[in-house]
Amino acid sequence: METRTLGRSGLTVSALGLGCMGMSAFYGTRDDDESVATIHRALDLGVTFLDTADVYGPHTNEELVGRAIRGKRNQITLATKCGIVRTAGATIPEVNGRPEYVRGACEASLRRLGVETIDLYYLHRVDLNVPVEDTVGAMSRLVSEGKARFLGLSEVSARTLRRAEAVHPIAALQNEYSLWTRDPEDEILATCRDLGIGFVAYSPLGRGFLAGQITQAEDLPAEDSRRAHPRFQDRNLDENLNLVQRIASIAAEKGCTPAQLALAWVLAQGTDMVPIPGTKRRRYLEENVAALQVRLSAEDLRRINAVAPKGAAAGPRYPETMMNWVNR
Numbered sequence: 001m002e003t004r005t006l007g008r009s010g011l012t013v014s015a016l017g018l019g020c021m022g023m024s025a026f027y028g029t030r031d032d033d034e035s036v037a038t039i040h041r042a043l044d045l046g047v048t049f050l051d052t053a054d055v056y057g058p059h060t061n062e063e064l065v066g067r068a069i070r071g072k073r074n075q076i077t078l079a080t081k082c083g084i085v086r087t088a089g090a091t092i093p094e095v096n097g098r099p100e101y102v103r104g105a106c107e108a109s110l111r112r113l114g115v116e117t118i119d120l121y122y123l124h125r126v127d128l129n130v131p132v133e134d135t136v137g138a139m140s141r142l143v144s145e146g147k148a149r150f151l152g153l154s155e156v157s158a159r160t161l162r163r164a165e166a167v168h169p170i171a172a173l174q175n176e177y178s179l180w181t182r183d184p185e186d187e188i189l190a191t192c193r194d195l196g197i198g199f200v201a202y203s204p205l206g207r208g209f210l211a212g213q214i215t216q217a218e219d220l221p222a223e224d225s226r227r228a229h230p231r232f233q234d235r236n237l238d239e240n241l242n243l244v245q246r247i248a249s250i251a252a253e254k255g256c257t258p259a260q261l262a263l264a265w266v267l268a269q270g271t272d273m274v275p276i277p278g279t280k281r282r283r284y285l286e287e288n289v290a291a292l293q294v295r296l297s298a299e300d301l302r303r304i305n306a307v308a309p310k311g312a313a314a315g316p317r318y319p320e321t322m323m324n325w326v327n328r
Helices: 032-045 060-069 099-113 132-144 158-165 188-195 234-254 258-267 282-293 298-307
Strands: 003-005 012-014 049-051 077-082 118-123 148-154 172-176 198-202 273-275
Touching (some): 032 060, 032 282, 060 077, 060 099, 099 118, 099 132, 118 132, 132 148, 132 158, 148 158, 172 188, 234 258, 234 298, 258 273, 258 282
Parallel strands (some): 049 077, 118 148, 148 172, 172 198
Antiparallel strands (some): 003 012
């Protein structure tokens, strides 16, 4: 397995990570036995960078990951997050960046995961009511106490990233990035490289859409949260299907799947780029790992950019309330 170092932090991870969210939340029914088997298979294949968060479930995904890694802690780089809080009965989660919350959240994550330290601890979203300096200051104390090794942020603006970096070194920024979400190219990628911060790309397969297996909303389980996302609805869905068909055409010429082409494209954007595609099935994990063998020439990249240019996807990437949480 190829490895990559996240910026100038010194934190080295597998070039492809595993997003564990969908094993426990948002994407249909759970199959914990298959999910644990998928995590074990990932480790067998050298995918040792595992990503979770306390809000996934909530809490059940950390518990699942903790069960799967028991006795295997020294094989993995473990990332989790705090900052989004789902309370019983509430229809919309809250963002919390208060220092006292951060400490309690980290200690609870350590218990659920069954570990003594978290390798990469992210702030999941920025709390606009709390200066980011205060939140990151609280997170930095977790590092000094040995409860976290490195710090990260998710879905922040370039300005916020610079403010955070001034308080404590930030190892990684985790933002959505794929052939249908290229917003980081506006400013944030350049800022990461200027500051020596690694980039972790979540949803590199467009929440599974770029794999080419979703052709209608009915392909998603009734309880799947993607049904509420504008890109999976009505005319947006039709336009985005055309985008996937263009990507699939190039993939066929390359002798790979659309998912593998999409992942290879993200990997080709820089050696500081680490995609973390999520899956709860071993067969899709193995397909994703094979993307590391897909080599894209300069001409391949030009053609892909021509059929999937920045802004090609129809519709915003989140429902309106959640869009208010990104690039803050």
